[in-house]
Amino acid sequence: MTIIAPSILSADFAKLGEDVREAERCGADWIHIDIMDGQFVPNLTFGPPVVGAIRSYTSLPFDVHLMVNTPERLFEDLKKAGADRITVHAEACLHLHRTIHAIRELGLKAGVALNPHTPLSVLDHILEDIDLALIMTVNPGFGGQSFIPAMLPKIRDLRGRLDAKGLHGVHIEVDGGINGETAALVAQAGANALVAGNYIYGNNDRASAISTLKNSAKA
Numbered sequence: 001m002t003i004i005a006p007s008i009l010s011a012d013f014a015k016l017g018e019d020v021r022e023a024e025r026c027g028a029d030w031i032h033i034d035i036m037d038g039q040f041v042p043n044l045t046f047g048p049p050v051v052g053a054i055r056s057y058t059s060l061p062f063d064v065h066l067m068v069n070t071p072e073r074l075f076e077d078l079k080k081a082g083a084d085r086i087t088v089h090a091e092a093c094l095h096l097h098r099t100i101h102a103i104r105e106l107g108l109k110a111g112v113a114l115n116p117h118t119p120l121s122v123l124d125h126i127l128e129d130i131d132l133a134l135i136m137t138v139n140p141g142f143g144g145q146s147f148i149p150a151m152l153p154k155i156r157d158l159r160g161r162l163d164a165k166g167l168h169g170v171h172i173e174v175d176g177g178i179n180g181e182t183a184a185l186v187a188q189a190g191a192n193a194l195v196a197g198n199y200i201y202g203n204n205d206r207a208s209a210i211s212t213l214k215n216s217a218k219a
């Protein structure tokens, strides 16, 4: 079953807790939380205190996507705030293997995100060490951008590499421009976790948006 993770970047920041609760009621599987530092990406969002503030609104796993430089400085605070999985950008980590293990040593699931231009080969020697690979299907920083179709062969290639190594438990997550049409394409290519911001939070009927994503991914 495909995992649907609404990105709260597109939620109403004035009522984040309620929007997170609603996502759970509407059938979401994870809550995707975008933390941006205004340096690694041009946008700035929030940090661990806000993650902690919304924790009591849902029992869904918190899937934290760190678009920040030196991400390791946030790990302990994010754990205390209730994060379940933390994804760092390969481009932001000089010592990626060490960084991933620092997440796992806290008892959290570890993911690595790749910008559209970053080759899969950066994951070659750490595939066994990760719980999730996040293929960015837009350039990170903003919601509401258009899906980059050139990411489809990248997803397919990653699925092949994971299968070849028998790593069936590693999630392939995609993020950016996911809607009813692109959900089907990325799922066919091998993605099993779909992040969607605008498509869910921009829709008055969020339950129907989530079920459309699930059905498209299944088709």
Ligand SMILES: O=C(CO)[C@@H](O)[C@H](O)COP(=O)(O)O
Pocket: 007, 009, 010, 032, 034, 065, 138, 139, 140, 141, 142, 143, 144, 145, 175, 176, 177, 178, 195, 196, 197, 198, 199
């Ligand atoms: O990480 C990001 C953007 O950098 C995403 O999580 C966006 O929030 C996705 O938004 P949509 O493209 O689905 O509107």
